[in-house]
Amino acid sequence: MALTADIDPRVLRLDFPILARVGDRPPLVYLDSAATSQKPTAVLDAMDRYYVETNANVHRGVYQLAEEATARFEAARDSVARLVDAPREGTIFTKNATEAINLVAWAWGVRNLAPGDVIMVTEMEHHSGIVPWQIVAEITGARVVFAPITSDGELELDWITHTLRTEPVRMVSVVHVSNALGTINPVAEIARRAHEYDALVLVDGSQSVPHMPVRFSELGADFLAFTGHKMLGPTGIGVLVGRPEILDGMSPFLGGGEMISDVRTDGSDWAELPWKFEAGTPPIAEAVGLGVAADYLRDIGLGAVRAHERALVSYAFGALAEIDGLRIYGPQDPDRRGAPISFSLPDLHPHDIAQLVDRERVCIRAGHHCAKPLMRTLGVSATARASGYIYNDASDIDALVHALHAARSFMGS
Amino acid sequence: MALTADIDPRVLRLDFPILARVGDRPPLVYLDSAATSQKPTAVLDAMDRYYVETNANVHRGVYQLAEEATARFEAARDSVARLVDAPREGTIFTKNATEAINLVAWAWGVRNLAPGDVIMVTEMEHHSGIVPWQIVAEITGARVVFAPITSDGELELDWITHTLRTEPVRMVSVVHVSNALGTINPVAEIARRAHEYDALVLVDGSQSVPHMPVRFSELGADFLAFTGHKMLGPTGIGVLVGRPEILDGMSPFLGGGEMISDVRTDGSDWAELPWKFEAGTPPIAEAVGLGVAADYLRDIGLGAVRAHERALVSYAFGALAEIDGLRIYGPQDPDRRGAPISFSLPDLHPHDIAQLVDRERVCIRAGHHCAKPLMRTLGVSATARASGYIYNDASDIDALVHALHAARSFMGS
Amino acid sequence: MAGLDDLYQQLILDHYRRPRHCGVLDHPTIAVDQHNPLCGDELHVTLRIDDDRVTEVAHTGDGCSISQASASMMSDAIVGHTTDEVLAMIEHFRRVMHREVAADEDQLGDAIALEGVAKYPVRIKCALLSWMALKDGLLTHMVNQQEGR
Amino acid sequence: MAGLDDLYQQLILDHYRRPRHCGVLDHPTIAVDQHNPLCGDELHVTLRIDDDRVTEVAHTGDGCSISQASASMMSDAIVGHTTDEVLAMIEHFRRVMHREVAADEDQLGDAIALEGVAKYPVRIKCALLSWMALKDGLLTHMVNQQEGR
Ligand SMILES: Cc1ncc(COP(=O)(O)O)c(C=O)c1O
Numbered sequence A, B: 001m002a003l004t005a006d007i008d009p010r011v012l013r014l015d016f017p018i019l020a021r022v023g024d025r026p027p028l029v030y031l032d033s034a035a036t037s038q039k040p041t042a043v044l045d046a047m048d049r050y051y052v053e054t055n056a057n058v059h060r061g062v063y064q065l066a067e068e069a070t071a072r073f074e075a076a077r078d079s080v081a082r083l084v085d086a087p088r089e090g091t092i093f094t095k096n097a098t099e100a101i102n103l104v105a106w107a108w109g110v111r112n113l114a115p116g117d118v119i120m121v122t123e124m125e126h127h128s129g130i131v132p133w134q135i136v137a138e139i140t141g142a143r144v145v146f147a148p149i150t151s152d153g154e155l156e157l158d159w160i161t162h163t164l165r166t167e168p169v170r171m172v173s174v175v176h177v178s179n180a181l182g183t184i185n186p187v188a189e190i191a192r193r194a195h196e197y198d199a200l201v202l203v204d205g206s207q208s209v210p211h212m213p214v215r216f217s218e219l220g221a222d223f224l225a226f227t228g229h230k231m232l233g234p235t236g237i238g239v240l241v242g243r244p245e246i247l248d249g250m251s252p253f254l255g256g257g258e259m260i261s262d263v264r265t266d267g268s269d270w271a272e273l274p275w276k277f278e279a280g281t282p283p284i285a286e287a288v289g290l291g292v293a294a295d296y297l298r299d300i301g302l303g304a305v306r307a308h309e310r311a312l313v314s315y316a317f318g319a320l321a322e323i324d325g326l327r328i329y330g331p332q333d334p335d336r337r338g339a340p341i342s343f344s345l346p347d348l349h350p351h352d353i354a355q356l357v358d359r360e361r362v363c364i365r366a367g368h369h370c371a372k373p374l375m376r377t378l379g380v381s382a383t384a385r386a387s388g389y390i391y392n393d394a395s396d397i398d399a400l401v402h403a404l405h406a407a408r409s410f411m412g413s
Numbered sequence C, D: 001m002a003g004l005d006d007l008y009q010q011l012i013l014d015h016y017r018r019p020r021h022c023g024v025l026d027h028p029t030i031a032v033d034q035h036n037p038l039c040g041d042e043l044h045v046t047l048r049i050d051d052d053r054v055t056e057v058a059h060t061g062d063g064c065s066i067s068q069a070s071a072s073m074m075s076d077a078i079v080g081h082t083t084d085e086v087l088a089m090i091e092h093f094r095r096v097m098h099r100e101v102a103a104d105e106d107q108l109g110d111a112i113a114l115e116g117v118a119k120y121p122v123r124i125k126c127a128l129l130s131w132m133a134l135k136d137g138l139l140t141h142m143v144n145q146q147e148g149r
């Protein structure tokens, strides 16, 4: 049963071999796409074709094969830039979202932060949006402050504005959609306020870019980080989008091949954007795969993806309400949240929940979701989390509910 | 015709689909493996199987699929550690060799180097072994010095010892086999000398690990960096091997998920080795592919690979001597060099050479090979470079010689 | 799935539902905290040692069935043993979890039922949590003793 | 391969073998160096400008057939033109290399033969090297002129 007019998961599922029903095993009910998404055949095929038809190192070879490899690699950059409406010279391939954030923390932070400067993150940040700043703060003497959240799991904008006004905030690093709470943060509004006080803004789009229309040109942020494997692409690749005028003024991060225009014994000059920030052989096949994933998402339409997931979350809220004592964290309004649904049961530890629903091949996550400060704020050590995507429909939620009942009766028996 | 008893490239070639003769196109004569190697079907299949059978994020999921993904990922680490006889807790996955070197430069260098400290690199270093140190030197006030080479393209060991004795050298970063000259450097001897003066030693094994037996346990170095795509593995993955006692004492580099044991608003604790240095979702499928590549190489035997390449280089030296005025750079003794053969012709620019031999589907590289300081020392702006691997035999060298003659007559016509 | 029923054996569920030695000792010889980096679970173990022998133990904290049951089983198993014996039991349990040896009931008591956890690498940390806390505590205690002399 | 013969046309080979305007001018109005980051080739261009018109040009340096031929063809094409005209020619050539427009022989002269290079992205830099050197030199010259006033 399709939840919206534009996306029919039963049809899309045919593109995902891992979700196919094989033999008499029950099909996989994959509800862990916030951790990593599954990959359509088109993405896997594009990578195989790359290796079998044109594998060569990029940017330097003059022979046909190398030209072809370079062309496919750079075309993938165009596809990714187009997806988030970013300038291609500001679209940098990294190894994951984590490296993208570290790139800014190290390349900009180590050279620009002074003792006393403030970096603002949020209590709902993923560790990848916290730890790089803590490391750089330790090196530079800057301070990291955490914007608090309300009991509903939303950011307190007044606190943010107050702190921007009263403290020397140089950088605001904020997650667009929380992987642990689902909260959609008003990042454009935060960017507007931060810019009034000359702070830079980095948006962690790891959970937004795969799931809703995100236009860098309209975000107003200076940087946007996201990761390939959560958006139908392969592992081993992520993206940092930056405003070219800011990237231009930054010194490079990783040094090595590709990112130079000249290397002398007494110093070196840098390549143009985006290559200045891409040291060494890039993830070539991975970029090709991610390019196809971006095109695949654009074909479906990110607006349609968002509508589908909103409907899926609504349905899940209804269905999960059936289960005695089940508590859902974060905003209760489906309009204010993305796909991840964190929940707990009073009588079952999240580990046991996740392990026991796996008996029915329902895959959900249990743990701190790389958001330990948030867990402390919520007063729990862990939650269970179900997160859907384009290939999930109401039947997957039904399977989860059924498996939760079964888990409870198993443990109660 | 097999050049040695143990390796028959005509048979191995069957494992490499890109090298297969398709239709009536002449087969690819791929002599650019120093830039990147081709991939056997086993590697591509393993990655596809990973995505289709067990794709899930690693290390945190309790469901079966995630357990299986984690098991395959960590088994790959064992395969890679076994290949170079390294401890698994000192075997860290990075995105490429360049990141591996930068990891040491940033994580160790930024925090440990003081103004006046000396970092020793060599004139034959790849840019990836130069630029990270230049960047870190600029940040810390340390100095980079370049060990000179003889006219035969070998390191001057006396200069190295003298400098170790007279300057505060904290780090020696040296390439094991030069990608531009082919020179095999006596890295164990250099490590021994450097350690006498308490300098750390990083060996860039990008061109040695794929081609000859390299045992970290016997090298005596503190760090060994290499890259997946040059050793039959995929792009998007590299390796840093480090002595665990040194890695243990180092602060982490990239911060984020996976590399922590606790994150608090007032600071964080790090995970155990090797995960402490692996921030964010690792290149999972890529590690699986690299593990298979490592097993494939071990099956053939790195001793056999080395013998085959030595024979190939000998054959090439003989065959290329036929060509009027052709000059080969680096050591002239095949025992003292690895697979890459850099050469020039008096009448043809390297670009034109590479482009024209591509008419016969012979793929060689032309340029500075990411070694501009070396090019300046050699007094050239670029060279042409042919580099063979396990799938190349004498017929490929013959094809190159034939194509070089044809190029010359084309341009002279 | 037979596998999972192996993980969640009756004996384990029984210790989970009715954990033995719950609580906190007053004036313990050893008090130690341990947390599971995977899920953030925290465990607090207190121990009384008289004449180099564990005479009382108590544990408290948040945790999944495996970590709770393991703490309960461990507490049962160690009471009455000398610190050296307990250290040997801990090492044996660790090796069982890493599938280096088969479990020995004489050493582990009910905790032998946890052998099946070894097939679930992520859960091994849960099972080991209380044992590693105990090891930490004992080693610190022994070092302090030595230095006290 | 027809493609490559397209790259290495007779006209290009002719300019490569017998480059026009080789050398270095004495007391030039403009002198500029440019290098190709891809292969490290270096090019030196000198220019005499009288009354805002290019009256003499010379180039020297190391380079592949494409960059050498391009420098020769460019030199031929620009002599006698005003600096504004030359800037327009450079921009036209750049756009031809990036396949944004078709080549116009009136603007490029023999350099129209380089149109085929656009199919070889790595070699585009070779073809553009002398033109970018010239552009650099001209723009610097124009800025200096303005500031001189
Ligand atoms: C000697 C040497 N070191 C380092 C590198 C860098 O490898 P990567 O580009 O995979 O980081 C290369 C290859 O380009 C190399 O040949």
Ligand SMILES: Cc1ncc(COP(=O)(O)O)c(C=O)c1O
Binding pocket: A034, A035, A096, A097, A098, A099, A126, A128, A129, A175, A177, A178, A179, A204, A206, A207, A227, A228, A229, A238, A370, B257, B279, B280, B281, B282
């Ligand atoms: C919100 C958020 N930020 C960052 C990351 C890190 O992504 P990666 O592990 O691919 O670097 C994740 C996913 O783990 C995430 O959910």
